[in-house]
Amino acid sequence: MKTTATYKENTTAAATTNACKVCSPLGASVAFKGIKGCVPLIHGSQGCSTYIRRYLISHYKEPVDIASSNFSQDTTIFGGHRNFNKGIDNIIRQYKPEVIAIASTCLSETIGEDIKGLISAYKAQHKDEPLPHFVAVSTPSYQGTHMDGFHEAVASIVAAFAERRFKRSHINLFPGFVSPEDIRHLKEILEAFGIEAIILPDYSESLDNPNWEEYHRIPPGGTSVNDIKKTGSAQASIEFGHILNLGNINNSVNDSKVNPTGAAFLQNNFGIPNMRIGMPIGIKATDLFFEKLEGIAQIKTPEKYTKERGRLIDAYIDGHKYVFGKKAVVYGEEDFVIAMMMFLDEIGIEPVLCATGGESGKAQDRIRQLTGNSKLTILQGMDFETIASLSRELKPDIMIGNSKGYYIARELNIPLVRVGFPIHDRMGGQRILHLGYKGTTQLFDSICNALIEYKQNNSPVGYKYM
């Protein structure tokens, strides 16, 4: 049988068929939705904003306003300044935002738009008027993936606002591209530890609102500019992820051109120590997170969480016989896949295929380092067509990842446990909890139950008792 270890990464494929990644302005837009009072603007053709909104809306099931500078043919010739200015004018007048966050596109980057210059010119023209804050990030979609866009945007936000002058009574938490439910859970944990933390981005409300009594043009929630300023005065930063935006490298861009992440920027420029740990999924990774919190708060983990950990272990013990030795296909963003692999390694599921659309070139070494398991392999630069053909040979028992793997699971007639982004064929993608002991317990239950349900559905007897 061919295994992933023997599979040569097909770096010569010209076409990407059924991509396992999205473009960078999408990631930037998600990050921008986590700033309080922010309206994102995508500087390019209106399709970028419409498509990205469409995609985010189908996952989060919430209004997602992202403005566009609506390039037309003549804009591509004469430059985008007029559309840019008009777009900014209209956003200000309609939304009265606190922040306008601008992401570029392949279109504006190709014609060489200088967005920082456009902002300066706009500010100069309106120097006597109260203006919102501006943030800009360069996200040409021909570089990296949505994860690079996300982390680059977070870094740009920090770089735009961070200041030293505040009391150092808090920490920064950069959770990465996690679900709104994940962010809510992190807040709860930090509160239980008595840790004052600035979470960036925080779209726990803005991308998962309750029903409203009155309509809000800009959804409530998000990290305020004032809090973002304080990131420059924190005691420390915690950043989830090993790969982050290292994927923003390809043939013609050198490693050195990759911008530091938000936490790395603060470390380099403000001397704020950066605790970079993986996404806390599974016992080992979550223990590490709680260890850091204990160190910061100088208290023991509150009982609530030792019990959550206990329940997770209890679940592992009770459920291990249903999952042990099963073969899984895991796919998604690099950091997400690494976190899931560590978790699966704990529960005895063999991840026979771990695939990511990212191309940092660093994921493989990282996972072996983290687990000490030299058999674990991540294939990078993968698309779903390749995942499908490998899966046909590897005959996995289960797939774990976003909605895009559905066709493969359907073809192989195996269960798909939906996690991550995008989830557009189920309710509640925004409410999936992945992180912490609690999130891991839920993931574990979902995986066990999917396998049990599969067995039930395919059993001639129809047992209803475990």
Next chain:
Amino acid sequence: MKVEEKILPDPSALKKEILSKYPSKIAKKREKQLIINDPEKDQPIQANVRTIPGIITQRGCTYAGCKGVVLGPTRDIINLVHGPIGCSFYAWLTRRNQTKPPSPDAPNYMMYSFSTDMQDSNIVFGGEIKLKAAIREAFEIFKPKNIGIFSTCPVGLIGDDVHAVAREMKEELGINIFGFSCEGYKGVSQSAGHHIANNGVFKHVVGLNDTPVEGKYKINLLGEYNIGGDAFEIERILEKCGITLISTFSGNSTIDSFEQAHHADLNVVMCHRSINYLAEMMETKFGIPWFKVNFIGAEATAKSLRKIGQYFEDKALIDKIEEVIAEEMPPVKEALEKIKPRTKGKLAMLFVGGSRAHHYQELFNELEMETVSAGYEFGHRDDYEGRKVIPTIQVDADSRNIEELHVEKDETRYRPRKTEEQLKALEAKGLEISGYSGMMPSMKKNALVIDDVNHWETEKLIEFYKPDVFCAGIKEKYVVQKMGIPLKQLHSYDYGGPYAGFAGAINFYKDIDKLTGATVWKYLQAPWETHKQVEANFVIDVL
């Protein structure tokens, strides 16, 4: 608001209020795009003009109209998107088009999303080499008979010549390969992409296969995209009537069928906006007359079938059609009688598409619901006011960007299906040949017609009318639902459908009944809260 009488409320005050918040320049522009309908009067509406930057538009781009809408539902072509990864990913079956290959091994590439995944080296040094490699690779793996190349924004800017690549590869691989210059920034909406797709399909595909097609009454169905299985229901009905459907542009379609489209004796047009170009060009080149039909709504379906019968002037067909209608109608009536007491007098608004906002009014009429306001996202004036206004439409710079094909009579294959006299006689009997009278004449007096509706106007409309259902797409869905009004998606049907034909009408009645009768809205208020109305707090102020 409950409309008891047959006359809709006068929205003049609403219109005034909406406009009063705009700066005068915008107010002047928007005034021309908000029309209080009077079916007796000709009132020009401004449409198909650029969206104002910084306003949240629901409109898509040219690429979306070309690849996503028109070519997306065709299964035997590899649609290769030349550009960075996003564009291809976003158009990956997001419109819920369905298809049914005749056998499991018949070519079907619709579940694939192909992209050249351009990297910055391709932007700097050009992407033609990668494009060629991707075409060769797709050919090697899938052995398709057709490959379409779709240009995204950067392609036009870096000067990749997709047409030259297409010609070269066509020669090399011996299959049909053609390109579309559908860069996202061309045109004011996806509408431009429809036109570009029509041109490409006409130039490179229609008429390639002269093998005659069997059948007595041969038609093509244009502008039907098989969302939620609509085409399957229409196909079922046409087949039952004994009508041969050569090709549908483009729901449940194949390039093979497009190649033979010129054998049809009639083109019937569903979505006028996206496909009228093909109807016109086929008429000029091959002599195939066309008229507008609508298979959305049971009565509209019956009417459309009768029009086809009338056109062929064949008693056997006319009788068969009547027989089919008589057979199909009873379950429709039965469903309607049960549901209508609950829906009667309720209010609907529709802001969608370039034809859907018109078509779906038929279904609401059948439910005896009132359409108080409607508009298109990317329609043109002729979709609102009818084709009679085409000569008076100003062609602006954005429309001039889009190539108008010069089409002439095909020297050997042009065959008039009807004589001038016959066509005149049919027209005298009420068959609107080569015509479409648009949405506005069929709407009631005082209905508010709005082109490219925006957030502020949506809020004001909801406040004024308090509609029972708002029809639009996913981008509006959660906005409107946050305002306390159920939204029905008419792009992707909220995973429902089909809604076309007779069976589809029943589905729609049931879905609207469920939606307008849902209990969820009763629980918005927590028992400890004092009663508050969901209120508007929008102020709009644009340049």
